[in-house]
Amino acid sequence: MWSLSSISNAIHTWLNETFNPTWAMIFEMVIVGVCVIGLFAVLGLVLVIMERKVAAWIQIRLGPNRVGPKGMFQSMADTVKLLVKEGMTPNGVDKFLFNLAPLIAMIVAMLLMAPIAFAKDFVMWDLNIGVLYVTAVSSITVIGILMAGWASNNKYSLMGAMRSGAQIVSYELSAGLSILTIIVFTGSLNISDIVLSQANGWWIFKGHFPAIVSFVIFIIAVTAETNRAPFDLAEAESELTAGFHTEYSGMKFALFFLAEYINVFIVCAIGATLFLGGWMPFHIGNWEAFNHIMDYIPSGLWFFGKTFFLIFLIMWFRWTFPRLRIDQLLNLEWKYLLPISMFNLLLATALAILGWHF
Numbered sequence: 001m002w003s004l005s006s007i008s009n010a011i012h013t014w015l016n017e018t019f020n021p022t023w024a025m026i027f028e029m030v031i032v033g034v035c036v037i038g039l040f041a042v043l044g045l046v047l048v049i050m051e052r053k054v055a056a057w058i059q060i061r062l063g064p065n066r067v068g069p070k071g072m073f074q075s076m077a078d079t080v081k082l083l084v085k086e087g088m089t090p091n092g093v094d095k096f097l098f099n100l101a102p103l104i105a106m107i108v109a110m111l112l113m114a115p116i117a118f119a120k121d122f123v124m125w126d127l128n129i130g131v132l133y134v135t136a137v138s139s140i141t142v143i144g145i146l147m148a149g150w151a152s153n154n155k156y157s158l159m160g161a162m163r164s165g166a167q168i169v170s171y172e173l174s175a176g177l178s179i180l181t182i183i184v185f186t187g188s189l190n191i192s193d194i195v196l197s198q199a200n201g202w203w204i205f206k207g208h209f210p211a212i213v214s215f216v217i218f219i220i221a222v223t224a225e226t227n228r229a230p231f232d233l234a235e236a237e238s239e240l241t242a243g244f245h246t247e248y249s250g251m252k253f254a255l256f257f258l259a260e261y262i263n264v265f266i267v268c269a270i271g272a273t274l275f276l277g278g279w280m281p282f283h284i285g286n287w288e289a290f291n292h293i294m295d296y297i298p299s300g301l302w303f304f305g306k307t308f309f310l311i312f313l314i315m316w317f318r319w320t321f322p323r324l325r326i327d328q329l330l331n332l333e334w335k336y337l338l339p340i341s342m343f344n345l346l347l348a349t350a351l352a353i354l355g356w357h358f
Contacts, residue, residue: 005121087250097151102255104144160243272306
């Protein structure tokens with residue numbers, strides 16, 4: 001199987017031979033930071049054009065088709081527009097918190113990239129509590145949203161932020177219980193261990209009924225957590241103009257916009273890791289010839305392919321289902337998803353104790 005560890009090991013060896021250990025570690029951190037920022041930029045461009053093309057495909061229209069071949073450079077044109085657009089700061093806002101909120105949104109997104117295994121032996125921080133780290137740090141996102149809504153001195157922004165806070169806090173419970181189902185099966189919080197546990201089959205297949213239920217609930221919950229339609233009550237245009245970022249423009253708005261798409265990528269990456277094997281190839285039992293062919297596909301392609309499949313699924317939701325009312329949204333969580341998640345976790349625990357999973 002293809003591994004990218006040789007690249008990281010070569011850079012590590014060269015830096016330690018050239019500089020003392022302290023400077024080598026600092027340069028390694030700088031390289032990782034630059035790579036993450038570059039990945040953010042590429043993902044932002046790709047996911048925006050993907051969103052618009054998927055929307056056009058579902059609605060049987062062309063979508064962007066002017067800038068570049070088949071409109072592929074449209075997101076670059078939008079980026080240039082946001083870069084040159086003046087950032088307005090309305091009167092009456094809390095300037096410090098108003099400017100800090102979009103930075104918090106981006107910082108949280110950057111922190112969440114750390115424990116994700118992008119390919120075989122290619123992870124920034126192989127943390128032994130990686131899943132717990134992701135669930136804990138992702139909760140900080142709501143602070144940036146509430147900060148933006150309150151600091152904007154705008155009733156629509158404040159109402160959107162309060163809706164988002166209630167929504168994220170509610171759906172985090174179901175998402176967390178869905179993740180716990182896989183942790184019960186694997187017995188580890190380490191993301192690399194979870195991927196390796198799926199060498200003989202992805203958990204969505206060998207985890208039986210509880211794994212499938214957890215996967216469905218996870219996708220619904222993270223769609224709500226990232227404020228995506230049909231759960232985009234925090235940005236309901238017909239009610240709240242643009243929700244919590246109504247007063248933002250220029251690059252401050254761009255940071256919120258980018259953070260939303262990066263968060264979609266991150267939750268889909270976590271979903272692909274937990275349920276679909278992460279970078280692990282698709283293997284079928286003792287089919288040695290088939291499994292050997294699958295091993296020739298680079299592990300990074302497996303990871304990004306599964307992640308983008310889940311992203312497509314979430315985008316599909318947006319253009320298929322109508323927006324829920326806030327009472328319907330909270331009823332779905334507290335009356336249906338949470339009880340089902342709790343019962344499903346008990347069922348998964350029983351299967352794990354009895355050893356009835358594959």
